[in-house]
Amino acid sequence: MKFDLPETFFPNLADYTRFLLTLKETASTAPDGSWFAHLKKDGNKFVYTLEWNDGRFVCEHVRPFMATEANLELFNAGCKEMSQALQIYLETNDLEQVPKGPAFGILSCESPETLATVDAPSDQQEPPRNYFPVVSDAQLVRSYDGGPYKLELLTRVECRGIIQCDHMLVVFRKSENKLSYVVAAEANNLRTPDNNSGSHFLGCYPGSGHVNLGCSDDWGDLSRFEKEACRIVGDELGILITVAA
Incomplete structure (x- = not known):
């Protein structure tokens, strides 16, 4: 079954710049309410979450990035990857089949970088790795x-x-x-x-x-x-x- 999931988040640089400079969080929702995409600032990182209306979701930590067209393209491509990950999760209902690699590439934080769900036990999460420039x-x-x-x-x-x-x-x-x-x-x-x-x-x-x-x-x-x-x-x-x- 094909689920109608978002392939982008910020439509333009102006929207991202507004979030970066003035907002704590921002979100978008499907017209029919089937999915909810949310981006919030959490300390020195962003948290992107994509949730289906039954409560299943995927999320990833993203490194704050400069407002350039190239960076925005990378971020939106990551949002598309997150949609593909959620698609697999919804089709299989099996977290083990969801790709574990960072969806946002170089924009993904080094710690943590794994996908998460509400029912994922904490003892299965990867330990954080040292993070230095x-x-x-x-x-x-x-x-x-x-x-x-x-x-x-x-x-x-x-x-x-x-x-x-x-x-x-x-x-x-x-x-x-x-x-x-x-x-x-x-x-x-x-x-x-x-x-x-x-x-x-x-x-x-x-x-x-x-x-x-x-x-x-x-x-x-x-x-x-x-x-x-x-x-x-x-x-x-x-x-x-x-x-x-």
Whole structure:
């Protein structure tokens, strides 16, 4: 049986921009009430849910994305993939047959990224994976010692993905040489000439999720970013940070 499910969510960039800047959530419904599509902001991510009128639904976490035609096309393509996933669920009534891969591609959050339903037991959910920006290139400014941690201040950073960072303070645990914490100056790509919100967001990545500490021109300045990033890491990890010899 073919179910009449949506193949898009935002019809244009204006609608997405309105949601991004002014709304907490937005939704659309089938003319006959058979399905309900819902997008809401949840901390540092979006949650997209597509629900059939009998209560069965699929959902996925989506990374906030810049308002560009290319990104909107990716998002709407993901919404179509979600409809195909719900179609399989409705036809089979078997969650195991629903594809588990991220529907939104690079817009999908790394944690969590699985489909969910109301009756899915929590012990079957995948454990969250560490989430840090993926750096493809950067210039090392200086290194620091933090007791059990080593720290590196980076600038001219190039990241894979939508969020672009100009500076970073990255923290590794010495015993494992494993990334443990990142503070980043994230470019404010939504800024307009008449918007004085600031050039960069100050973002923290403690390993799971992302914390936005506000937007300011200060975080675009390397020396100011360095001072604040070292303070944050020192407080969060309870360490004394000194410049490495």
